[in-house]
Structure formats: structure tokens, C-alpha cells
Amino acid sequence: MARETFQMSRLANGEAENSLHKQSDQTPHQALNGRCTKLGSDGSTAGPCCDENGGEVSHVICKKKARQQQKEMTFQDMYNNQGLFDENDDEDSDWEPAQEHVEVVKWFCNNCTMVNLDDVIHCDICGEHKESGILKHGFFASPFSQDVGPAEIELEIKERNKDLGSQISTSNSSTAIGFDERMLLHSEVEMKTHPHPERPDRLQAIAASLATAGIFPGKCYPIPAREITKEELQMVHSLEHIETVELTGQILYSYFTPDTYANQHSAHAARLAAGLCADLAKEVFSGRAKNGFALVRPPGHHAGVRQAMGFCLHNNAAVAALAAQVAGAKKILIVDWDVHHGNGTQEIFEQNKSVLYISLHRHEGGKFYPGTGAAHEFGTMGAEGYCVNIPWSRGGVGDNDYIFAFQHVVLPIASDFAPDFTIISAGFDAARGDPLGCCDVTPAGYAQMTHMLNILSGGKLLVILEGGYNLRSISSSATAVIKVLLGESPGCNPENFLPSKAGVQTVLEVLKIQMNFWPALGSKYSDLQSQWGMYCMKTKKKQIKKRRRAAAPLWWKWGQKSFLYHLLNGHLHVKSKGC
Numbered sequence: 001m002a003r004e005t006f007q008m009s010r011l012a013n014g015e016a017e018n019s020l021h022k023q024s025d026q027t028p029h030q031a032l033n034g035r036c037t038k039l040g041s042d043g044s045t046a047g048p049c050c051d052e053n054g055g056e057v058s059h060v061i062c063k064k065k066a067r068q069q070q071k072e073m074t075f076q077d078m079y080n081n082q083g084l085f086d087e088n089d090d091e092d093s094d095w096e097p098a099q100e101h102v103e104v105v106k107w108f109c110n111n112c113t114m115v116n117l118d119d120v121i122h123c124d125i126c127g128e129h130k131e132s133g134i135l136k137h138g139f140f141a142s143p144f145s146q147d148v149g150p151a152e153i154e155l156e157i158k159e160r161n162k163d164l165g166s167q168i169s170t171s172n173s174s175t176a177i178g179f180d181e182r183m184l185l186h187s188e189v190e191m192k193t194h195p196h197p198e199r200p201d202r203l204q205a206i207a208a209s210l211a212t213a214g215i216f217p218g219k220c221y222p223i224p225a226r227e228i229t230k231e232e233l234q235m236v237h238s239l240e241h242i243e244t245v246e247l248t249g250q251i252l253y254s255y256f257t258p259d260t261y262a263n264q265h266s267a268h269a270a271r272l273a274a275g276l277c278a279d280l281a282k283e284v285f286s287g288r289a290k291n292g293f294a295l296v297r298p299p300g301h302h303a304g305v306r307q308a309m310g311f312c313l314h315n316n317a318a319v320a321a322l323a324a325q326v327a328g329a330k331k332i333l334i335v336d337w338d339v340h341h342g343n344g345t346q347e348i349f350e351q352n353k354s355v356l357y358i359s360l361h362r363h364e365g366g367k368f369y370p371g372t373g374a375a376h377e378f379g380t381m382g383a384e385g386y387c388v389n390i391p392w393s394r395g396g397v398g399d400n401d402y403i404f405a406f407q408h409v410v411l412p413i414a415s416d417f418a419p420d421f422t423i424i425s426a427g428f429d430a431a432r433g434d435p436l437g438c439c440d441v442t443p444a445g446y447a448q449m450t451h452m453l454n455i456l457s458g459g460k461l462l463v464i465l466e467g468g469y470n471l472r473s474i475s476s477s478a479t480a481v482i483k484v485l486l487g488e489s490p491g492c493n494p495e496n497f498l499p500s501k502a503g504v505q506t507v508l509e510v511l512k513i514q515m516n517f518w519p520a521l522g523s524k525y526s527d528l529q530s531q532w533g534m535y536c537m538k539t540k541k542k543q544i545k546k547r548r549r550a551a552a553p554l555w556w557k558w559g560q561k562s563f564l565y566h567l568l569n570g571h572l573h574v575k576s577k578g579c
Helices: 002-031 061-071 077-078 134-140 151-160 183-185 201-212 214-221 239-250 266-286 316-326 344-347 401-415 442-452 470-483 501-515 520-531 532-548 553-560 563-568
Strands: 037-038 046-050 106-108 115-117 175-178 254-259 261-265 291-294 332-336 356-362 387-392 421-426 462-465
Touching: 037 175, 061 151, 077 239, 134 201, 134 442, 151 291, 175 266, 175 470, 183 201, 183 266, 201 214, 201 470, 214 470, 239 261, 239 266, 261 266, 261 553, 266 291, 266 316, 266 421, 266 462, 291 470, 316 332, 316 344, 316 462, 332 344, 344 356, 344 387, 387 401, 401 442, 401 520, 421 442, 442 462, 442 470, 462 470, 501 520, 520 532
Parallel strands: 175 291, 291 462, 332 356, 332 421, 356 387, 421 462
Antiparallel strands: 037 046, 106 115, 254 261
């Protein structure tokens, strides 16, 4: 009974409220002498409302009052006027939680391009800070903190250089650098799952390192850039290949292979890169420059006679070799230490006895890209022995194995060949930290190999950039190489490098094949076989010693792996429970 009384009182109140609304509806019309006026947006009157025939409409509710009534509408009014509301509205929609799409925020490391979640500030792969200054200052920028000012960088440079054993020597002719910013326009238009490893940042990081160190501009001088001509390219590539690359300039973006892109600027960048390499070869061979470094992209050693692949459009090393021969060189040595086999360079010269091609690369029985470069690929059609492949059987190969291969294979064959001009296809993707190469060559290792090759061909040496996709690794390694070109000592003793067991096996395999074409290798093969047991014993002892002093990476100290960092570095001791 009480419930019924309550409901009736609510209904009565509702009717009373409705009657009040009806009375108030009539008030404005009466105040305006029975005529309805239009209200402006500010509520002011704007004249009478009229029907289609021009007659005045006497019972039109003014917009201002309509809004006021809607604001004062009760729940009872809403119930009586259900048709005024959207039929598709759900009754309980106001009570349902909002269905928001949660987006996972990610960032890509500037140094190695790997993806990271937004809640970390150091890359999980390489440890680089999210906002490091590597593109401004190169490898001199700290990997553990965000970009700092130039004063801190100058102090860092002084600290790094204060203990150098020897200073850069002066000479009558200096080192020439080939670089042009227009090559930075070659880039992938649409990013796929993550940034393409062959990106403009590679050149920017090296250029920033050289500028910060005062090497270039400074101790090295630039040569003017020019585009290679079609006639020069036809000495290396087929006309069909050249025209196919040129066609990309008319398309927004295209792909030669799933990983080899081109945009509207790529053909121009490739012509500039090849032109710089050709002119550097002439500059060095003529003696106008002591040596040279081609800071160019796109790279070239995978580009063959008829195809572009492996990020490469034109074969820069092949263009440089033939340009040197046009300038008067009789015999050219090309040493390719990129972690991938230079299948394009091998194809171009495998029948040419005037060019000796030596490549050190990961092979793993043909399972590593591009799958070519086995030890038994040694040249054809009368040029047997002028192609030398040193195929590593595993990843993780470091300074020791590379220097060992130089001592027992590269230098003996190169010295016997006696080149007039030497070219290094300098990919730095075998460097420590590279996400594609996964090897362990250090800047000191690259410096030592450059120093060993610099004694050939009277020091007429041209270094051409190929691969390398960790910005810190590629910039520090390239800087170390250029310092050697300028006359600085690499500062390490090759006699202290002991190879791995797998490294010795690879070198023995190569010597066994190549001594058929280079008889001087026979004695080295015999000596190495007799010393095989000693090498294995020394390597085992060294590996045990390295395991004992193994330490966690420094960047683990600040991340989620801080406990593991302190544990591995001996800061913490775990007590085992008794049985």
C-alpha cells in the first residue's frame, strides 16, 4: 500500500510538472503578440517564422525554449516520449565499460634497428640508449645515455685518444674520401616489419664519427662526385641490367628482390657511388692521392653482370678495378672481407687472370646468404686459382681467425700475384654486434688487416664500403681503417692471435685446394698440418681461460637483468642449500 501511494504521488507530481511545461510553452507566444520569431545563434530574435506559402506560423516553438525544455525534461517525460530517442540505443549502454583498443607502443633502435617495447630505454639487443646521439657524434656518443652536448663529446675524444701509441704520420699526399649526401636519398619508401638494415643512417654515422674525430673534414680531402657513364657501366654490367636500374627512377618505389629496394633516387645514388669509386681508383693509382676510402651506398659486391640483389645495384668494386686498369694498372687485387660472399664480384672476374679475387665470409656449407663461395670455387676458363674463397663454417668468427687466414692464405697468394693496385670490399657486417653477420671482428682487427694489405702494390690501396648494419660497429671500424690509411699503427701484434679449431680447419681446406695453383702454399700446408695438434691444445686452454673470466654485458646493470649482471660479475654469491 505504501508502494502504491509512492507511485501515485510520483505520477501526480509528473502531471503537475507537465502542466507547468504546457503553461510555460504558451508564454513566449503571447508575449510576442501571437507571432513566433526566429532566434539567432545568440538567442536574439530574427523576425517572424513563415510557412511555405509565406504565411506566418503561430505555433512554432523557439529553439532556445526547446533546448530549455529538453534540459528540464524529467524521467516521466522521457518515459512518455520514448519515440524521441534513438531506437538503436542500448538501455544499459551508459553502464558498460568503454571498449578501448590497447596499442602496444614500440620503438626501433637507431643502432641496430631491432624492435623494443616503449617501457625500456636501452635496446634489448645491443644496449643502445633510446635517444643516443650516434647520428650526431658517431660512435663517440655514449651508448648508455641520451645525446649530450659537444663539450662532453670533446672530453670523451680526448680520453679515448690520450693513450694512442703512435700519431698519424704526415706524407706528401693524403687520403682521399669519396662521399656525397645525395646517396642518402636512396631509402626504402614503405617500412615493413622494421627499418631496412641498409639505410641512410649507415653513412651518417660514419660521417659523424669522422667529423667528430677531426678526420673528415680535416686530415682527409674530398674528391668531387660525378655520375658514372653508361659506357663505363657496360664494362661491368649488361645493358639490360643498366636500363632496368635506370627505370626505377620513374617509379615511386620498386623491388629487384624481396630485400633489394629502389626508390626514385636509387639509380642516381648508384651512379654517384660507382662514379666516386672509379674516380678514386684513378686518383690513387695515378699517385695524386696516397690511398682512398669510398664512403658510398648502395653497396655493390652482390650485383652481378645481369642482376641486382643483396641490397646491391651496381658493382662498385668491379667498376673501380676496371677504371684502374684503364688508368694503366695491369694486375688488380680485390680482398672482400664482408661477412657475405661477393657472388657478383666473383661472377664478373672468375674468368679474368688480371684480377685476383679473395673473399673471407660465412658459408656454413652454403646455408648462409648468398650460398656461394665454397672453397672449391676457384675460377674457370683458364683463370683457375684467381678466385680464392675462405668460407667460415660457423658464426662468431673473430680477429684471431681472420688474421690467421691473412697470414697463411691471403698474403702469401697476394704477394705471389704482385698486384699493381689493391681494393678492399670493406663490409663491416662481420663486426662484433652486427645483427646480420653475428661475428666478432673488432675495429682493431679491421685496422690490422688494412695494415697488412697496405704493404702490397706500393701502398696504392682503395677501401670501398660494402655492408655493415650496426651503426656503432660500422662507424668505429671504418674510422679505425681510415686511421691506418692516414699512417697510424694498428697497435696490435699479429703473432698473439691464435685461431680457433674451426678456423684452422677452414684454412687447411683452402690451402689444400689453392696449392694446386700457387705452389708456394705447399710448404705452408705441410707445416700447418704438423702443427695441428699444438694449435688445438693452445685453443682449448685459451677457451677455458675465457670462460673463467666471462662477464655479463655492461648494459644489463641498469635493466631487468641487473641481478644476473651482478651475479655473473662476482658481486653476488649464491649459497647452495644443504642436502
